[in-house]
Amino acid sequence: MARPKKAITKAQINAELERKKQFKPKRTTDHFLSVNAEYTCHSLDEDIITAHRAGKVASGQDVFFGLMDDCLDAARGEYYIHWSDENIKALWESVLYRSLGMLRYTKANSEMLNDELEWICSANFDYVCQCLDLDACSIRIAVPQILQQYNQLNELLVTNKYAKALCEYKHFILNGSNFSSSNSHLYSDLEGPHIPLWHDLKF
Incomplete structure:
Protein backbone atom coordinates (compact mmCIF):
# COMPACT_ATOMS: atom_id res chain seq x y z
CA MET A 1 0.00 0.00 0.00
CA TRP A 83 29.97 57.24 -12.39
CA SER A 84 29.83 59.81 -15.16
CA ASP A 85 29.61 63.52 -14.30
CA GLU A 86 25.91 63.35 -15.09
CA ASN A 87 25.34 60.42 -12.72
CA ILE A 88 27.35 62.10 -9.95
CA LYS A 89 25.24 65.24 -10.29
CA ALA A 90 22.07 63.13 -10.20
CA LEU A 91 23.31 61.50 -7.00
CA TRP A 92 23.95 64.86 -5.32
CA GLU A 93 20.50 66.07 -6.40
CA SER A 94 18.93 62.97 -4.85
CA VAL A 95 20.89 63.45 -1.61
CA LEU A 96 19.78 67.08 -1.34
CA TYR A 97 16.16 66.30 -2.24
CA ARG A 98 15.99 63.48 0.30
CA SER A 99 17.55 65.62 3.03
CA LEU A 100 15.06 68.45 2.58
CA GLY A 101 12.24 65.92 2.43
CA MET A 102 13.32 64.46 5.77
CA LEU A 103 12.67 67.85 7.39
CA ARG A 104 8.99 67.38 6.62
CA TYR A 105 8.52 63.75 7.62
CA THR A 106 10.71 63.09 10.65
CA LYS A 107 9.78 63.77 14.26
CA ALA A 108 11.28 66.73 16.09
CA ASN A 109 13.09 64.58 18.66
CA SER A 110 14.42 61.98 16.22
CA GLU A 111 18.08 61.27 15.67
CA MET A 112 17.41 61.21 11.92
CA LEU A 113 16.25 64.84 11.89
CA ASN A 114 19.26 65.85 13.97
CA ASP A 115 21.55 64.16 11.43
CA GLU A 116 19.91 66.02 8.53
CA LEU A 117 20.20 69.40 10.28
CA GLU A 118 23.82 68.67 11.16
CA TRP A 119 24.55 67.90 7.50
CA ILE A 120 22.84 71.10 6.35
CA CYS A 121 25.12 72.97 8.75
CA SER A 122 28.26 71.29 7.43
CA ALA A 123 30.90 72.31 4.90
CA ASN A 124 29.94 69.20 2.89
CA PHE A 125 26.52 70.79 2.29
CA ASP A 126 28.28 73.83 0.79
CA TYR A 127 30.23 71.52 -1.50
CA VAL A 128 27.13 69.67 -2.73
CA CYS A 129 25.26 72.91 -3.39
CA GLN A 130 28.25 74.32 -5.25
CA CYS A 131 28.39 71.20 -7.46
CA LEU A 132 24.72 71.78 -8.31
CA ASP A 133 25.14 75.55 -8.87
CA LEU A 134 22.83 76.24 -5.92
CA ASP A 135 23.24 78.81 -3.16
CA ALA A 136 23.64 76.99 0.16
CA CYS A 137 22.84 80.20 2.02
CA SER A 138 19.44 80.53 0.32
CA ILE A 139 18.56 76.97 1.24
CA ARG A 140 19.70 77.31 4.85
CA ILE A 141 17.62 80.41 5.56
CA ALA A 142 14.55 78.54 4.22
CA VAL A 143 14.98 75.62 6.63
CA PRO A 144 13.43 77.34 9.70
CA GLN A 145 10.34 78.15 7.63
CA ILE A 146 10.05 74.50 6.59
CA LEU A 147 10.33 73.38 10.21
CA GLN A 148 7.79 76.00 11.32
CA GLN A 149 5.32 74.90 8.64
CA TYR A 150 5.40 71.36 9.95
CA ASN A 151 5.03 72.40 13.61
CA GLN A 152 8.48 71.34 14.78
CA LEU A 153 10.40 74.57 15.15
CA ASN A 154 9.38 75.60 18.69
CA GLU A 155 10.31 72.24 20.15
CA LEU A 156 13.54 72.09 18.14
CA LEU A 157 14.68 75.51 19.34
CA VAL A 158 14.77 74.07 22.86
CA THR A 159 16.32 70.69 22.09
CA ASN A 160 18.39 70.98 18.90
CA LYS A 161 21.49 73.17 18.59
CA TYR A 162 21.51 72.99 14.80
CA ALA A 163 17.92 74.21 14.46
CA LYS A 164 18.72 77.05 16.86
CA ALA A 165 21.86 77.94 14.90
CA LEU A 166 19.94 77.96 11.60
CA CYS A 167 17.38 80.38 13.04
CA GLU A 168 20.14 82.65 14.33
CA TYR A 169 21.87 82.41 10.97
CA LYS A 170 18.70 83.36 9.10
CA HIS A 171 18.19 86.37 11.37
CA PHE A 172 21.83 87.39 10.96
CA ILE A 173 21.77 87.14 7.17
CA LEU A 174 18.44 88.87 6.62
CA ASN A 175 19.10 91.63 9.12
CA GLY A 176 22.87 91.97 9.13
CA SER A 177 23.89 91.95 5.47
CA ASN A 178 22.78 92.89 2.01
CA PHE A 179 21.74 89.35 1.21
CA SER A 180 20.36 88.59 -2.23
CA SER A 181 18.36 85.44 -2.96
CA SER A 182 20.12 85.09 -6.30
CA ASN A 183 21.94 81.83 -6.83
CA SER A 184 24.67 83.44 -8.90
CA HIS A 185 27.02 84.64 -6.19
CA LEU A 186 27.46 81.64 -3.85
CA TYR A 187 28.47 83.47 -0.68
CA SER A 188 29.93 86.55 -2.39
CA ASP A 189 27.99 88.71 0.09
CA LEU A 190 29.44 86.77 3.03
CA GLU A 191 33.13 87.19 2.39
CA GLY A 192 33.63 90.51 4.14
CA PRO A 193 35.93 90.69 7.20
CA HIS A 194 33.06 91.08 9.67
CA ILE A 195 30.71 88.41 8.26
CA PRO A 196 31.67 84.80 9.10
CA LEU A 197 31.20 81.94 6.69
CA TRP A 198 28.68 79.36 7.82
CA HIS A 199 31.19 76.66 8.75
CA ASP A 200 33.08 79.19 10.92
CA LEU A 201 30.11 79.67 13.25
CA LYS A 202 30.49 77.96 16.63
CA PHE A 203 27.74 75.85 18.21
Whole structure:
Protein backbone atom coordinates (compact mmCIF):
# COMPACT_ATOMS: atom_id res chain seq x y z
CA MET A 1 0.00 0.00 0.00
CA ALA A 2 1.44 3.35 -1.04
CA ARG A 3 2.13 5.94 1.62
CA PRO A 4 -0.14 8.99 1.39
CA LYS A 5 1.62 12.19 0.35
CA LYS A 6 2.34 14.65 3.11
CA ALA A 7 0.05 17.66 2.95
CA ILE A 8 1.61 21.07 2.35
CA THR A 9 0.48 23.63 4.86
CA LYS A 10 -0.49 27.21 4.04
CA ALA A 11 2.44 28.45 6.11
CA GLN A 12 4.86 26.39 3.99
CA ILE A 13 3.36 27.78 0.80
CA ASN A 14 3.71 31.36 2.06
CA ALA A 15 7.29 30.68 3.18
CA GLU A 16 8.17 29.33 -0.26
CA LEU A 17 6.61 32.34 -2.02
CA GLU A 18 8.54 34.68 0.26
CA ARG A 19 11.78 32.77 -0.38
CA LYS A 20 11.35 33.18 -4.14
CA LYS A 21 11.14 36.94 -3.73
CA GLN A 22 14.57 37.17 -2.16
CA PHE A 23 17.73 38.12 -4.03
CA LYS A 24 19.80 34.98 -3.44
CA PRO A 25 22.93 33.81 -5.24
CA LYS A 26 22.01 31.14 -7.76
CA ARG A 27 25.17 31.07 -9.82
CA THR A 28 28.92 31.35 -9.44
CA THR A 29 29.73 33.24 -12.65
CA ASP A 30 30.49 36.94 -12.43
CA HIS A 31 28.28 39.65 -13.87
CA PHE A 32 29.46 40.72 -17.32
CA LEU A 33 30.15 44.28 -16.05
CA SER A 34 32.45 43.04 -13.30
CA VAL A 35 35.41 43.21 -15.69
CA ASN A 36 34.51 46.69 -16.98
CA ALA A 37 36.76 49.23 -15.25
CA GLU A 38 34.32 52.07 -15.99
CA TYR A 39 31.66 50.53 -13.77
CA THR A 40 31.61 50.27 -9.98
CA CYS A 41 29.72 47.51 -8.19
CA HIS A 42 27.50 48.53 -5.27
CA SER A 43 25.63 46.23 -2.91
CA LEU A 44 21.96 47.17 -2.67
CA ASP A 45 20.49 47.96 0.72
CA GLU A 46 17.67 45.72 1.85
CA ASP A 47 15.22 48.64 1.94
CA ILE A 48 15.87 49.35 -1.75
CA ILE A 49 15.32 45.70 -2.65
CA THR A 50 12.14 45.59 -0.55
CA ALA A 51 10.79 48.81 -2.07
CA HIS A 52 11.53 47.56 -5.57
CA ARG A 53 9.88 44.23 -4.87
CA ALA A 54 6.76 45.89 -3.43
CA GLY A 55 6.54 48.43 -6.23
CA LYS A 56 6.30 51.37 -3.86
CA VAL A 57 8.79 53.58 -2.07
CA ALA A 58 9.06 55.57 1.12
CA SER A 59 9.25 59.36 1.14
CA GLY A 60 12.42 60.60 -0.52
CA GLN A 61 13.32 57.15 -1.84
CA ASP A 62 13.44 56.28 -5.53
CA VAL A 63 13.58 52.91 -7.21
CA PHE A 64 16.25 53.48 -9.84
CA PHE A 65 16.45 50.13 -11.59
CA GLY A 66 14.18 47.64 -13.34
CA LEU A 67 14.32 43.88 -13.20
CA MET A 68 15.55 43.78 -16.81
CA ASP A 69 18.21 46.45 -16.22
CA ASP A 70 21.55 45.17 -17.56
CA CYS A 71 23.37 46.84 -14.66
CA LEU A 72 21.44 44.85 -12.06
CA ASP A 73 22.86 41.61 -10.71
CA ALA A 74 19.64 40.32 -9.17
CA ALA A 75 21.22 37.07 -8.01
CA ARG A 76 23.66 38.90 -5.74
CA GLY A 77 21.63 42.02 -4.98
CA GLU A 78 24.24 44.26 -6.62
CA TYR A 79 24.11 47.12 -9.08
CA TYR A 80 26.83 48.37 -11.44
CA ILE A 81 27.04 52.13 -11.94
CA HIS A 82 29.08 54.15 -14.40
CA TRP A 83 29.97 57.24 -12.39
CA SER A 84 29.83 59.81 -15.16
CA ASP A 85 29.61 63.52 -14.30
CA GLU A 86 25.91 63.35 -15.09
CA ASN A 87 25.34 60.42 -12.72
CA ILE A 88 27.35 62.10 -9.95
CA LYS A 89 25.24 65.24 -10.29
CA ALA A 90 22.07 63.13 -10.20
CA LEU A 91 23.31 61.50 -7.00
CA TRP A 92 23.95 64.86 -5.32
CA GLU A 93 20.50 66.07 -6.40
CA SER A 94 18.93 62.97 -4.85
CA VAL A 95 20.89 63.45 -1.61
CA LEU A 96 19.78 67.08 -1.34
CA TYR A 97 16.16 66.30 -2.24
CA ARG A 98 15.99 63.48 0.30
CA SER A 99 17.55 65.62 3.03
CA LEU A 100 15.06 68.45 2.58
CA GLY A 101 12.24 65.92 2.43
CA MET A 102 13.32 64.46 5.77
CA LEU A 103 12.67 67.85 7.39
CA ARG A 104 8.99 67.38 6.62
CA TYR A 105 8.52 63.75 7.62
CA THR A 106 10.71 63.09 10.65
CA LYS A 107 9.78 63.77 14.26
CA ALA A 108 11.28 66.73 16.09
CA ASN A 109 13.09 64.58 18.66
CA SER A 110 14.42 61.98 16.22
CA GLU A 111 18.08 61.27 15.67
CA MET A 112 17.41 61.21 11.92
CA LEU A 113 16.25 64.84 11.89
CA ASN A 114 19.26 65.85 13.97
CA ASP A 115 21.55 64.16 11.43
CA GLU A 116 19.91 66.02 8.53
CA LEU A 117 20.20 69.40 10.28
CA GLU A 118 23.82 68.67 11.16
CA TRP A 119 24.55 67.90 7.50
CA ILE A 120 22.84 71.10 6.35
CA CYS A 121 25.12 72.97 8.75
CA SER A 122 28.26 71.29 7.43
CA ALA A 123 30.90 72.31 4.90
CA ASN A 124 29.94 69.20 2.89
CA PHE A 125 26.52 70.79 2.29
CA ASP A 126 28.28 73.83 0.79
CA TYR A 127 30.23 71.52 -1.50
CA VAL A 128 27.13 69.67 -2.73
CA CYS A 129 25.26 72.91 -3.39
CA GLN A 130 28.25 74.32 -5.25
CA CYS A 131 28.39 71.20 -7.46
CA LEU A 132 24.72 71.78 -8.31
CA ASP A 133 25.14 75.55 -8.87
CA LEU A 134 22.83 76.24 -5.92
CA ASP A 135 23.24 78.81 -3.16
CA ALA A 136 23.64 76.99 0.16
CA CYS A 137 22.84 80.20 2.02
CA SER A 138 19.44 80.53 0.32
CA ILE A 139 18.56 76.97 1.24
CA ARG A 140 19.70 77.31 4.85
CA ILE A 141 17.62 80.41 5.56
CA ALA A 142 14.55 78.54 4.22
CA VAL A 143 14.98 75.62 6.63
CA PRO A 144 13.43 77.34 9.70
CA GLN A 145 10.34 78.15 7.63
CA ILE A 146 10.05 74.50 6.59
CA LEU A 147 10.33 73.38 10.21
CA GLN A 148 7.79 76.00 11.32
CA GLN A 149 5.32 74.90 8.64
CA TYR A 150 5.40 71.36 9.95
CA ASN A 151 5.03 72.40 13.61
CA GLN A 152 8.48 71.34 14.78
CA LEU A 153 10.40 74.57 15.15
CA ASN A 154 9.38 75.60 18.69
CA GLU A 155 10.31 72.24 20.15
CA LEU A 156 13.54 72.09 18.14
CA LEU A 157 14.68 75.51 19.34
CA VAL A 158 14.77 74.07 22.86
CA THR A 159 16.32 70.69 22.09
CA ASN A 160 18.39 70.98 18.90
CA LYS A 161 21.49 73.17 18.59
CA TYR A 162 21.51 72.99 14.80
CA ALA A 163 17.92 74.21 14.46
CA LYS A 164 18.72 77.05 16.86
CA ALA A 165 21.86 77.94 14.90
CA LEU A 166 19.94 77.96 11.60
CA CYS A 167 17.38 80.38 13.04
CA GLU A 168 20.14 82.65 14.33
CA TYR A 169 21.87 82.41 10.97
CA LYS A 170 18.70 83.36 9.10
CA HIS A 171 18.19 86.37 11.37
CA PHE A 172 21.83 87.39 10.96
CA ILE A 173 21.77 87.14 7.17
CA LEU A 174 18.44 88.87 6.62
CA ASN A 175 19.10 91.63 9.12
CA GLY A 176 22.87 91.97 9.13
CA SER A 177 23.89 91.95 5.47
CA ASN A 178 22.78 92.89 2.01
CA PHE A 179 21.74 89.35 1.21
CA SER A 180 20.36 88.59 -2.23
CA SER A 181 18.36 85.44 -2.96
CA SER A 182 20.12 85.09 -6.30
CA ASN A 183 21.94 81.83 -6.83
CA SER A 184 24.67 83.44 -8.90
CA HIS A 185 27.02 84.64 -6.19
CA LEU A 186 27.46 81.64 -3.85
CA TYR A 187 28.47 83.47 -0.68
CA SER A 188 29.93 86.55 -2.39
CA ASP A 189 27.99 88.71 0.09
CA LEU A 190 29.44 86.77 3.03
CA GLU A 191 33.13 87.19 2.39
CA GLY A 192 33.63 90.51 4.14
CA PRO A 193 35.93 90.69 7.20
CA HIS A 194 33.06 91.08 9.67
CA ILE A 195 30.71 88.41 8.26
CA PRO A 196 31.67 84.80 9.10
CA LEU A 197 31.20 81.94 6.69
CA TRP A 198 28.68 79.36 7.82
CA HIS A 199 31.19 76.66 8.75
CA ASP A 200 33.08 79.19 10.92
CA LEU A 201 30.11 79.67 13.25
CA LYS A 202 30.49 77.96 16.63
CA PHE A 203 27.74 75.85 18.21
